[in-house]
Amino acid sequence: MKRLLLSALAAAAALSPLACDLEKTGNQLRADHVMVGTLLATPQVDVCASALAGFDAGTCGTPDSGDTVSFPGQTAAFVFFGTKSGENSQPEGLSGATVTLQAGSAAGVPLNAQGGGSYGVTSDSTDALKYTSGATYSFFAEQGGTKYEARVEDSxxxxxxxxxxxxxxxxxxxxxxxxxxxxxxPPPNQDRTLGFVTVVPLGSNGEKGKATYSNVPTTPVEFLQLAAMPATFREARVTIPATAFPTPKQTYLIIFQAVRMGGPESDNLFLGSVVLAGTAEVGIARTN
Structure with a gap:
């Protein structure tokens, strides 16, 4: 854990545009509060009923013809907010914080407490949560009158x-x-974004099953690993393992999230904090 933490710190310092602000970086190195978070958007997906049945999708009608199964788009925000007591400590979640997500100067969207220092909200429960490409997203946590901020720019x-x-x-x-x-x-003079994959099986009636594969980070340790080794998720060629497609004659959704990584903005937040924002491309696969 110590080696991972040091690697994450080195990566975060190198990537941070504020790395030259030695005083702020020093404060973030010593900070005992940590935040990790994601803002991920998935567009509406129209799956041809013939694809679910294993036939040529070229026979599919329009979305209004009754020959498609539609999955509404969704945007989801998640934050883990906690403390750490030393270099080798696992972060411990903090309950009772007020956590919000803010796009630019727009009003913040509250995230609901889920226990154990986790907070989240989806666009299913509020129309205020939207994803906009090119926006700057700030993840705020406030507790005991003190506010903590992590930020990701240019979604x-x-x-x-x-x-x-x-x-x-x-x-x-x-x-x-x-x-x-x-x-x-990637566009000229820009780094490739991070890329994450999730594979989900679909039933014959369009119901979603449990994901058979995902490399999206979900725990504080996985976020630290991401900060230490982001290049792993920037490769031009992506391979989804065979175990993601275990069942013959099965239809799967392949969800690819293009994501930009940000970090702590306030100097009271640990330098290894990581936040992500991105949106998805979706494909459909059918096994023989």
Missing amino acids: PTKEAIAAFHPPEGFVRLNANTAFAFDRPA
């Missing part, structure tokens, strides 16, 4: 994945077979 646009959209309309592959795809080149 990315959806990254178009050509391999998700073959002429047939969906990807065909054998069960228990890996699937690889190439990401487009």
Whole structure:
């Protein structure tokens, strides 16, 4: 844990635009409060009923024809807020904080307490939670009159994945077979965003099952690992393991999130804090 923490600190210091502010960075190194958070958006997905049945998706009608199953778009925000007592300590969640997400100068969206220092909200429960490409998102936590802020700037646009959209309309592959795809080149003079994958099976009636694969960080330790080794998620070629597609004649959603990483803005928040914001491209796969 100590080696991971030191690696994360080195990576965060190198990536932070405020690394030259030695006093602020020093305060963040000594800070005992930590925050990790995500803002992830998924667009509406229209899945052809024939794809769910295993037929050629080219026979699909329009969304109004009754030949499609639609999954509404959703935006979800999550924050873990806690404290650490030393270099080797696991963060402990703090309950009772007021946690909000703010886009630029817009009003903050409250996140609901979920226990154990976790807070979250989805667009299913509030119309105020929206994702906007190019926005700056601030994650705030306030407790005992003290406010803590982490920030991610220039939230990315959806990254178009050509391999998700073959002429047939969906990807065909054998069960228990890996699937690889190439990401487009980033804009000139920009680093490639981080990329995360989640694979979800779909029932014949369109019901979603439990994810068979995901590399999206969910725990404070996983966020520290991300801060220490972000290059792993910037590779141009992404390979989804064979175990993500275990069942023959099964339809799967492949959700690829293009994400930008940010960190602590206030000097009372630990330097290793990580926040992410991004939006998804979605493909459909059908196993033989």
